[in-house]
Amino acid sequence: MAPSAVSTRDHDLPNGMRDTSTAIPRHPLGVKPSGNAYTSTVNLKDHAGAFAVLPDELLISFLEYLHVPELLRLGTACKALYAFTSAEELWRAAFLELHPEQFEWRGNWRWTCLGLPPERRTRIDCRGLFSDALYRPFFCAYTPLNQYAADIPTENRIARLDDLTSEEFHDQWINKPFILTKPVTEWPVYRDWTVEALLRDHAETKFRAEAVDWPLRTYFSYLENSHEESPLYLFDRGFAEKMQVKIGRASEDAIYWPPDCFGEDLFSVLGEQRPDSKWLIIGPARSGSTFHKDPNGTSAWNAVLTGSKYWIMFPSSPTLPPPPGVILSADQSEITSPLSIAEYLLSFHEIARSTPGCREGICNAGEVLHVPSGWFHLVLNLDASIAITQNFVPQKKLPDVLAFLKDSPDQVSGFTDDVEDPYGLFVERLREQYPSLLEEAFKVMERRGKEHKSKWEQLVKKPDEGDQEAGGFSFGFGGDEDEDE
Ligand SMILES: O=C(O)CCC(=O)C(=O)O
Ligand SMILES: [Fe+2]
Incomplete structure (x- = not known):
């Protein structure tokens, strides 16, 4: 029938x-x-x-x-x-x-x-x-999602700063998220990239949106006329070349430049061989990024040109559990079975919000959010949004990035295939251009390594070697001496 x-x-x-x-x-x-x-x-x-x-x-x-x-x-x-x-x-x-x-x-x-x-x-x-x-x-x-961005508890609120010097950033804010409320309104791109202008100049230019490369015209048509649990998110690392635009203070006709407070990006020593670092991000309301950490131990800034984004973030360390509802693979490198943003918010937002370390904030058009190296973050677009993000290596985070490249080579991403040894290449270039920064970073890495080792030794101490209570818990790997494994 x-x-x-x-x-x-x-x-x-x-x-x-x-x-x-x-x-x-x-x-x-x-x-x-x-x-x-x-x-x-x-x-x-x-x-x-x-x-x-x-x-x-x-x-x-x-x-x-x-x-x-x-x-x-x-x-x-x-x-x-x-x-x-x-x-x-x-x-x-x-x-x-x-x-x-x-x-x-x-x-x-x-x-x-x-x-x-x-x-x-x-x-x-x-x-x-x-x-x-x-x-x-x-x-x-x-299901309505914007309600999750409302009533952020005072203690969770991400700081909103008018502006910041590079010294203040490195001394006080390097490990903290914050929202810069001023800088990007002076960028030409902030004024020029309206939907109309983008469509006029780039309608047929293809941009990457997850698994597809679509002309911008088609993507905007999708953005205006779709309703999905996990909307297709435009995330394009090659936008500057495709749109033939210049970036950075060095170019007179640049469309934007990184906010000064973030200082020098040390990955720039790699020149053409640096890993991917800039993305144009466009998505409808309800789109966004599920919980993740940014690649290679880098920090990032994310500037909203149109719309607004809700951020929920957590610090990470080997001794902290991942955010509620986030399950990591055994080597901590991947989030297994990631939930959609809506599923996560429906099931875990309440507990996430009341978990120590949770930070939340809304980044509006014209503002820039700082993502500290290693922080977990989930991002929800509260309205249709156009944004630009860049990942970078600030001086103070050089030891973290070097340690990541050295200790987790299988998790390194964004380099082209011809770079066989990202760690070796980065060290070589730093030695040429910033030898004293490199030496300092090595010292920090060595000190952290020792701290890590002594913590580990305390953990694996056999009962007869120390202060373990008789009959208490013993934790050892029977002769496996290499604490890095
Ligand atoms: O704007 C967003 O969706 C966040 C982007 C992000 O977290 C990233 O590029 O790593
Ligand atoms: Fe990210």
Whole structure:
């Protein structure tokens, strides 16, 4: 039986389908969370033949193996399979696989993949289908998020500073996040990069947004007309070359320059061989960055040109646990199974906010936020936003960056393949250009190494060697002497 259509011309959600009590609209196909099945006399999934026995997540995993014609065919079998084969995550993956050169963004991944103009779109009424797996991404795409940025407790607030000298930065702020409230309004880019101007000058320029390179025109169309749990985020490291713009105080016609307080960036000794360091970032409201630490032990600044960003940050150290809800891989190098921003905020924001060390703040257009080396951060765009970020190595953090490159070579990123030994190259260039800074950094690294070793020795001391209480906990690795392993 062909399922009946609720709507033949359907942009987003039909009028009158908004549940004003929660501000979350009804699911476009009428799917409800699984719990509702207990009070219903029908369950459309019962009609899905052999597929009915599969748990929803497994069914979706199976559907991930299908290609577009198979998804479409299976979707005609019954309403439940229509709903499951319509899941946006499948169509986003299908789009990436198809990788079309010519296409138009049409409001969602399914319509875009199928090139469906408004008059050919259908939505089948799937009321009577109860599935958390289908409902959850929809809920996460619509649940209000800006409330998480409200009422920041006083003790968590990231300092807001008018301006800062380089000495003040290095002496007092190197390990603390802060928001500079003045500098970028004088940048030409702050004045010049309106959406209209960008579209006028760069509509066909392709920028990287996660796994795709899209013309800016297409990305702005996506930004204005999409609603996803994890919106595609434009994050392009080659924007300066693509847009043929100059950066830095050395160029007379530069479009921006790093705020003076951050001082010299020591990675500049690497010239062309330096790792990636600048990104243009564009995204709709609700987009952003899930919890992470910046690469190679670098610090960063992030300047908002349009919109505003909510930041939640935590310091890190080998003795501190990661932020609540963040699970690190055994070698601490990766965050395993990262939650979407909405999932994180829904599940962990409250506990994160009351965890010691938590810092929060809103960085508005015209302001710059400092991310200290090694800090975890999650960023939510409260409105559609255009921003620029740069990673850098301030003098005081040279020992941290050198230690990172030396001790974690497998986690080093952003260098081109021809740089075989980033640590060796950095040391060589520093020795040529900043020998005394390098010597100082080595001394700090040596001192930290000794402190680390003595802490470790205390931990692994066998009971008969020291102050361990009789019968107490003993922690040792039976002869493995190398504390760096
Ligand atoms: O603006 C954002 O989403 C934050 C970017 C960020 O954290 C990064 O570039 O490492
Ligand atoms: Fe970051």
